[in-house]
């Protein structure tokens with residue numbers, strides 16, 4: 607089968623690989639129909655993720671059709687159309703029983719990381735019963751690809767952890783796919799204001815179409831003043847960090863209102879300053895989270911009832927043969943205006 611293989615920092619190739627086989631009785635083999643590329647795949651290609659070793663097939667998102675199942679799989683059978691979660695969950699360990707699937711002691715984020723992933727014609731999915739979801743009749747498969755990772759991430763790490771409430775004010779720093787997913791799902795709770803902050807005017811335009819009440823381009827360095835003007839000098843009740851660099855987390859520290867919550871989503875590679883000298887008396891909360899995908903069944907319902915349209919995030923479409931071109935397009939988003947790219951097998 608064809609597969610996109612990570613060959614070490616800066617190197618990848620579309621290679622011929624053997625079709626995966628069932629290893630554990632809880633596994634399924636899924637024939638991929640649609641997959642996509644995540645910002646995290648670019649992190650891997652930079653060499654930022656040591657758990658992902660050269661030789662690994664990348665990808666942790668996708669939909670497909672069950673080809674074979676192990677002896678212990680009871681919820682799925684060959685021919686079933688399924689959504690693949692980016693998080694594999696055994697359902698039984700201490701963390702799974704606390705609904706912290708991301709910390710599953712034998713699972714978590716392993717697909718396209720410590721085991722082969724979804725950017726291929728077939729994938730082996732561990733713990734199939736508790737890591738795959740049946741695709742509802744008539745559902746749009748492209749839209750569903752957004753539910754493998756980015757929608758639950760924006761919702762769980764940003765909106766739920768950020769305690770977004772009716773009438774509150776929210777700032778989302780970073781208007782990439784994750785920040786935009788937080789913007790879409792924050793609107794479940796009817797916040798009064800959602801202010802999107804980014805350096806890219808195209809992405810800020812997209813954010814306006816997705817429901818942002820105001821946008822700030824932070825390139826000129828007056829972001830704090832601009833935001834304070836928008837919020838009557840108070841700051842925001844929820845600040846969602848969706849970039850993963852010190853300057854954007856520190857911006858959240860400056861714009862959070864008393865009693866507010868900073869919800870970090872970004873993957874950070876370096877130390878960030880915590881300004882307790884200005885925050886110690888402001889009754890704030892800071893949260894961090896690796897997506898657990900516990901909200902996937904709920905998000906599937908909202909998709910089915912058209913309460914949310916994640917298809918808005920898809921800007922480009924490619925065949926698996928063109929996946930290197932898909933990576934180029936996705937990696938140069940400022941020029942190509944790419945958000946999510948769909949790769950069809």
Ligand SMILES: NC(=O)c1ccc[n+]([C@@H]2O[C@H](COP(=O)([O-])OP(=O)(O)OC[C@H]3O[C@@H](n4cnc5c(N)ncnc54)[C@H](O)[C@@H]3O)[C@@H](O)[C@H]2O)c1
Pocket residue numbers: 644645646649759763779780781782783784785803804805806809824848849850853854870871872873874895896897
């Ligand atoms: N916690 C989790 O479970 C989890 C899961 C998935 C992704 N992530 C992380 O979420 C973050 C966002 O992911 P993404 O795919 O949307 O990334 P992305 O790179 O596509 O988007 C980041 C956005 O931030 C903007 N930006 C960069 N510097 C900025 C600055 N100084 N001020 C304002 N905006 C700035 C960029 O223009 C871009 O639009 C990444 O760090 C990713 O690794 C976390």
Ligand SMILES: [Zn+2]
Pocket residue numbers: 644645646647666692755756
């Ligand atoms: Zn991802």
Ligand SMILES: [Zn+2]
Pocket residue numbers: 695696697698699700701702709710711712713
């Ligand atoms: Zn577990």
